[in-house]
Amino acid sequence: MYKYSDFDEKFVRERVAQFRGQVERRIDGSLTEDEFKPLRLMNGLYLQLHAYMLRVAVPYGTLSSRQMRQLAYIAQKWDKGYGHFTTRQNIQYNWPKLNDVPDMLSALADVEMHAIQTSGNTIRNVTSDQFAGAAEDEIEDPRPYAELIRQWSTDHPEFQFLPRKFKIAITGSPNDRAVVKAHDIGLRMARNDAGETGFEVIVGGGLGRTPMEGKVVREFLPKADLLPYLEAIVSVYNLLGRRDNKYKARIKITVHENGLETIRDLVEQEFTVRRAAFSGIDQEMLAEIKPAFPKPTYIQAPTDAFTTAYDADPVFRSWVDTNTVAHQNGDYAIATISLKKHGATPGDATDAQMREMADLAEAYSHDELRVSHEQNIVLPHVHKSHLPAIHARLVAADLATANVGLVSDIIACPGMDYCALATARSIPVAQEIATRFDELKLEHEIGALKIKISGCINACGHHHVGHIGILGLDRAGVENYQITLGGDGTETFAIGQRAGPGFSDTEIVPAIERLILAYLDLRENSDETFLSAYRRLGADPFKAALYPDAEKGRKHAA
Amino acid sequence: MSRKFTPKVVTANDLLEGDSIWMTADGEWTRDIAKAEYLEDADHAEARLKLAESQPGKIVGAYLADAKLGENGPEPTHFREEFRVSGPSNYTSSKHGAASHV
Numbered sequence: 001m002y003k004y005s006d007f008d009e010k011f012v013r014e015r016v017a018q019f020r021g022q023v024e025r026r027i028d029g030s031l032t033e034d035e036f037k038p039l040r041l042m043n044g045l046y047l048q049l050h051a052y053m054l055r056v057a058v059p060y061g062t063l064s065s066r067q068m069r070q071l072a073y074i075a076q077k078w079d080k081g082y083g084h085f086t087t088r089q090n091i092q093y094n095w096p097k098l099n100d101v102p103d104m105l106s107a108l109a110d111v112e113m114h115a116i117q118t119s120g121n122t123i124r125n126v127t128s129d130q131f132a133g134a135a136e137d138e139i140e141d142p143r144p145y146a147e148l149i150r151q152w153s154t155d156h157p158e159f160q161f162l163p164r165k166f167k168i169a170i171t172g173s174p175n176d177r178a179v180v181k182a183h184d185i186g187l188r189m190a191r192n193d194a195g196e197t198g199f200e201v202i203v204g205g206g207l208g209r210t211p212m213e214g215k216v217v218r219e220f221l222p223k224a225d226l227l228p229y230l231e232a233i234v235s236v237y238n239l240l241g242r243r244d245n246k247y248k249a250r251i252k253i254t255v256h257e258n259g260l261e262t263i264r265d266l267v268e269q270e271f272t273v274r275r276a277a278f279s280g281i282d283q284e285m286l287a288e289i290k291p292a293f294p295k296p297t298y299i300q301a302p303t304d305a306f307t308t309a310y311d312a313d314p315v316f317r318s319w320v321d322t323n324t325v326a327h328q329n330g331d332y333a334i335a336t337i338s339l340k341k342h343g344a345t346p347g348d349a350t351d352a353q354m355r356e357m358a359d360l361a362e363a364y365s366h367d368e369l370r371v372s373h374e375q376n377i378v379l380p381h382v383h384k385s386h387l388p389a390i391h392a393r394l395v396a397a398d399l400a401t402a403n404v405g406l407v408s409d410i411i412a413c414p415g416m417d418y419c420a421l422a423t424a425r426s427i428p429v430a431q432e433i434a435t436r437f438d439e440l441k442l443e444h445e446i447g448a449l450k451i452k453i454s455g456c457i458n459a460c461g462h463h464h465v466g467h468i469g470i471l472g473l474d475r476a477g478v479e480n481y482q483i484t485l486g487g488d489g490t491e492t493f494a495i496g497q498r499a500g501p502g503f504s505d506t507e508i509v510p511a512i513e514r515l516i517l518a519y520l521d522l523r524e525n526s527d528e529t530f531l532s533a534y535r536r537l538g539a540d541p542f543k544a545a546l547y548p549d550a551e552k553g554r555k556h557a558a
Numbered sequence: 559m560s561r562k563f564t565p566k567v568v569t570a571n572d573l574l575e576g577d578s579i580w581m582t583a584d585g586e587w588t589r590d591i592a593k594a595e596y597l598e599d600a601d602h603a604e605a606r607l608k609l610a611e612s613q614p615g616k617i618v619g620a621y622l623a624d625a626k627l628g629e630n631g632p633e634p635t636h637f638r639e640e641f642r643v644s645g646p647s648n649y650t651s652s653k654h655g656a657a658s659h660v
């Protein structure tokens with residue numbers, strides 16, 4: 001784990017002290033809300049429907065057990081005993097009191113965490129592959145580069161007032177688990193013909209009102225050029241990005257309006273200037289960061305206990321098959337803890353559960369945890385012999401749901417249950433779909449399927465890249481849910497296409513059920529996933545399942 | 559021709575707690591929308607909103623929300639305002655606690 005330097009520590013402590021003063025001045029009336037609002041947002045404090053909300057950055061989704069325990073402590077002491085893990089690998093507290101927030105930030109600083117730049121038109125928390133440093137398919141652990149980007153972008157004086165917020169994602173694997181093509185900048189580690197590793201640089205991706213797939217601006221960037229190149233992109237955007245219209249201010253529009261070639265030329269010009277200015281300081285920083293991300297000291301032990309349990313216990317076997325994947329080390333596994341128990345709120349964990357996950361990480365995962373953008377928690381380095389013990393403890397903590405990657409492993413943004421921007425609820429839709437497919441006992445038969453739900457056009461729930469996406473809207477004062485099909489957030493990226501008219505809150509779950517049952521009929525065999533079947537067949541048979549009456553009408557007319 | 563005025567309540571969030579509050583006829587704040595002042599006149603509603611906005615030490619983000627008159631007093635008309643009254647639907651113990659959680 002990266003440890004704060006003296007500089008980091010001092011910076012974060014100073015910000016907490018400043019914010020404490022700002023809160024005091026707001027309460028005693030010397031600051032108006034108009035004056036205070038940008039200050040609180042700079043420290044991650046939003047005002048939502050029922051309460052304030054504090055958004056805490058989990059840099060590139062990596063947590064130590066000590067940090068996870070502190071997140072639990074904060075949830076217990078100053079919130080209502082739970083926290084919500086988000087698609088940006090952050091954690092949100094839904095019920096802080098204004099007076100308590102400085103103490104919460106101070107408690108975060110105690111474990112080298114903060115809420116800085118989790119709002120505003122700045123470079124936000126850098127996200128990454130939740131399996132970084134453990135994934136079997138990985139070229140190199142991306143986290144030292146993510147940490148380099150974090151240090152560079154935190155309080156970067158040039159980039160505190162960008163035209164709009166700016167999100168960077170980075171992966172070290174060819175299989176993209178970090179949705180890099182839907183970010184302002186996506187970085188994918190790649191090898192060139194000479195066998196050297198560097199980055200494919202993707203720019204101008206994004207979801208929201210105008211979803212766009214990011215475009216490759218540089219096929220291969222040597223690793224040493226990373227920061228000057230990023231700085232070139234962000235500075236070109238800073239000048240060119242539109243400030244006249246909030247809906248056209250993201251870099252995806254800048255790229256779209258100016259054309260990739262123009263952007264590339266400007267970036268390359270700026271890059272030569274910036275690179276000269278860096279004079280190697282970034283490489284010194286990187287050299288200091290790298291030792292903070294060592295490979296775990298793997299234990300040498302037999303894995304017989306695992307095999308025995310796997311053969312004997314079908315519940316354990318199902319969990320292993322569904323929630324674990326191969327690790328770089330053949331004796332190890334990566335275990336995902338599902339925060340998607342059927343009927344529960346996606347991404348929520350109680351303080352007790354957070355503590356238990358921290359304890360498990362300390363005992364069995366080389367002290368590391370990860371937050372995935374799919375709102376689950378990962379134990380990245382688990383020796384297989386420990387899996388039975390972990391599973392037993394997860395069962396006791398109500399965390400052993402074996403559904404990762406399945407129909408009930410749904411991404412859902414907070415929606416109108418919390419979010420002030422929402423146009424409809426998303427959590428209850430996720431809860432009902434999960435509950436329904438649990439009743440049908442079809443989940444494992446259906447296989448790999450990603451459903452993603454957003455409560456408004458801002459698309460925090462990534463609905464455009466769900467195999468099935470659901471967008472909640474307000475249609476004349478009534479919740480209405482629009483379905484998109486065929487989205488994909490991985491290396492085979494695709495933006496989902498709208499299926500047709502929306503569904504009411506009582507119609508949406510039956511519609512999803514019809515859709516998925518139709519898929520079971522349509523697929524060639526059980527190896528053909530929903531997405532593959534959709535790609536083979538096109539939208540028509542799926543639309544027919546969603547809108548049976550329309551289909552009847554068409555047949556009559558024919 | 560002026561359009562018919564849809565009745566309103568003044569609502570905001572409490573400065574310290576952040577929770578939803580409504581303005582009463584005596585200019586105080588309540589957590590029970592039924593006790594809110596029911597505003598049927600556009601000019602009067604604007605005046606009450608001004609009064610709310612003059613209390614930045616107590617509240618944040620005051621606005622006029624559509625309302626109708628129910629048995630016990632004003633009730634919300636739009637589902638967004640209903641949720642502000644009832645709290646998040648995922649925890650049935652309502653906004654006052656997460657007791658039913660897990």
Ligand code: SF4
Nearest residue numbers: 413419422455456460
């Ligand atoms: S998608 Fe909309 S409703 Fe959901 S969290 Fe984002 S802004 Fe809120």
